[in-house]
Amino acid sequence: MQCHDPRRIADSYLGDELLVETNHEVIAHLESCPSCRGELAARRDLRVKLRQAILNAPELQMRPEFAAKLRVQLQAHAERKNLFGMFNGRAVWLAAAACLVIAGAFALRVVQNRRTLTTASQKIADVRRGNSTKKESSPPFGIDTGVASRAVLFGVSETAAGDHQNCAVKFRLEQQPIDIKTAGREYDPAYIGLTNAALQGVRELADQVTFVEAHSCVFETRRFGHIILKHQGRLVSVLVTALDRSSDLSAESTESSKNVDQIVTACPSVGGYQISCFKTNSHAVFVISDIPERGNSAIARALAAPVYEHLARTERHA
Ligand SMILES: [Zn+2]
Ligand SMILES: [Zn+2]
Known part of the structure; x- marks a missing residue:
């Protein structure tokens, strides 16, 4: 696909009016072309502002x-x-x-x-809901990570999947992502050093997993530390979010810090995305992609130990 194509169809793309195949072509091109990505981000920004201006006039x-x-x-x-x-x-x-x-x-x-x-935004919401029909899948190796912990993780997993879809795959969040270190200073110190911890974990998969970018973004009012990796041409999101003590933490964590790679569990898939997840005392971690479950959970297990240790360390100092 040539560079002028995505620009020509950017508005149709942002309005979700393209055929599925064209959509895939655009996404594939955007992954490799920063200038088109910038163009699309600017147009998306303009659309959001225009829409708000009309509604608030x-x-x-x-x-x-x-x-x-x-x-x-x-x-x-x-x-x-x-x-x-x-x-x-x-x-x-x-x-x-x-x-x-x-x-x-x-x-x-x-x-x-x-x-x-209203109909247009309703349509987007419907599509999102339609995408989120849950498919039950059992945790790998039948490991029980605690019913309460899983309930907490499942509650946040749909938002995480929405962030993967709208941020990593489609670049159309309403708020532009910000630098992960800046977010670490302003919102959550756990983001500082998170990228290194995750990359240290996937080093053993280095021939299959490459680093794309790290930032912090917000989806449906929830802030994430977002590390984007690539596995055999597919995008993989590592999303870390702070759990709110009052509402998200229905029970204290029961995980021991030994064998942390075994705390990885499978959240029900959302919109065709595989979600492997685990939690620390006050953070939830999601690994989300459209690669088959086995591959997705292998990446999650590879980075679970260093990411868990990193988060537990910052939580102790909080
Ligand atoms: Zn381009
Ligand atoms: Zn993001």
Whole structure:
């Protein structure tokens, strides 16, 4: 695919209007082309701003009150005029009615436009929900990592899969990802050194796994430390997120730090993505890709020990 193609179809792509095959071609090209990725990010940014501007435009927000006020004023005016004669009054009423028809038609257009926007975002949400039909899969090797821990992980895994899909694969998060070290200073110290820990873990798979990039991103209000790897041409996300003590942690972690590679469990797959996951006392870690489950969990097990140790160390110092 040539560089001008994604630019030409960027808007259709961002609007989810492309055929599946074309979509795959665009994604494949974007993975290898930083300039098209930048172009697409700029367009996506513009779309988000435009959409927000339309939805928040004060003149659109005021329309119903304005129409009501206009109606009252015209009626009052017409009633006053009515005192001067029947014919005159009727002319004013006709003018008032014409104004109302125009105002009404305009208001209707606004409502219709908004409905189109709502339908579009509804469609995206539906697609996302449709993608998230869960498929039960049992943890590898039948290891029980604790019912409570798994419930916590499963609860966050859909958001993690959404981040993999929207950030690593489609580059269309509403908020631009930020530098992972900056995020480490501002949001979660566990992000500092996380990349090294993960890469140290996958070193044994070095001939199959390559590093793409690391950053911190937000999906559906949840912040992640996001390390993107590649395995045989497929993107693999390593997503680390802090668990909120009050809502996410229904029970204290029961994992021992021995044999940490055995704490890796399989979350139900979401939207065709395999999800291997584990948790520490206050972080959840997800390894997500569309490579077969065995390959995905092999990557998760390879990085589990150093990532677990890294997180446990920062948690002790927190
Ligand atoms: Zn390009
Ligand atoms: Zn990301």
